[in-house]
Amino acid sequence: MEEMMTVPCNFCEFSSSSSSRYGCISEEEGLDEAAVQLRKEVEKLRLLIKRMNGKDECASFTELTELISHLRSVQCIVLSQQNKEKEAEAGRAKKGVLVPCNSTIGSSSKESQEKQSHGSRLLRMKINFERRNTESLQSEFDRLWLVNERMNGRMLEGMTSIDLAYLHSNISCALVALMGQTSGPRMEQMAMQHLEEPISRLAERKRCSSSPLQFRLLLVSRKLRRFHY
Numbered sequence: 001m002e003e004m005m006t007v008p009c010n011f012c013e014f015s016s017s018s019s020s021r022y023g024c025i026s027e028e029e030g031l032d033e034a035a036v037q038l039r040k041e042v043e044k045l046r047l048l049i050k051r052m053n054g055k056d057e058c059a060s061f062t063e064l065t066e067l068i069s070h071l072r073s074v075q076c077i078v079l080s081q082q083n084k085e086k087e088a089e090a091g092r093a094k095k096g097v098l099v100p101c102n103s104t105i106g107s108s109s110k111e112s113q114e115k116q117s118h119g120s121r122l123l124r125m126k127i128n129f130e131r132r133n134t135e136s137l138q139s140e141f142d143r144l145w146l147v148n149e150r151m152n153g154r155m156l157e158g159m160t161s162i163d164l165a166y167l168h169s170n171i172s173c174a175l176v177a178l179m180g181q182t183s184g185p186r187m188e189q190m191a192m193q194h195l196e197e198p199i200s201r202l203a204e205r206k207r208c209s210s211s212p213l214q215f216r217l218l219l220v221s222r223k224l225r226r227f228h229y
Helices: 012-022 033-052 061-094 104-134 137-151 161-182 184-208 212-228
Strands: none
Touching: 033 061, 033 137, 061 161, 104 137, 137 161, 161 184
């Protein structure tokens, strides 16, 4: 059982210096050893996936940059697999009945396929949502394990081009979130400066309200400063 529970992850070495941050939840009364181990592995996977999606606020700058570099490599692997699958799907489609692309039938068929594809995506999202709300601990482990594998560029065989495109999009969103984390402190500092600037201007106007000449000199100095820049 312990061998099955081992989660292969490329980021274990990143968290070796801060393993306490990824601690496991306390054991609940009445659970046997196997159930406790399963719960620990599920909790570990939740935290790893949260981290890969840029939602771990405790990650260091070095960890973030290493994770960004890794996900970029995974993104190339996914894109390559997606192109291969597209070619394979095109080859399988050639064995069926071909409809001219410039015909009215082809146009309406394409629109119908797009509507069906959109409807199937919504249906799949609904099914996945309902399943997550009612799934067992073992089912959650299996699902999270597969998500973790695919976010690391593994277990891609058997995925359709649409599934691979969805995975590629998820990795892109994760990269955006991670890069946002690396620039987070700078963005917060800029936001604080924007908030403080109107307050300082208001204070200056109050100080100069009693002296119109001083206020005019202040405006002139600002204009000269802008012209200089």
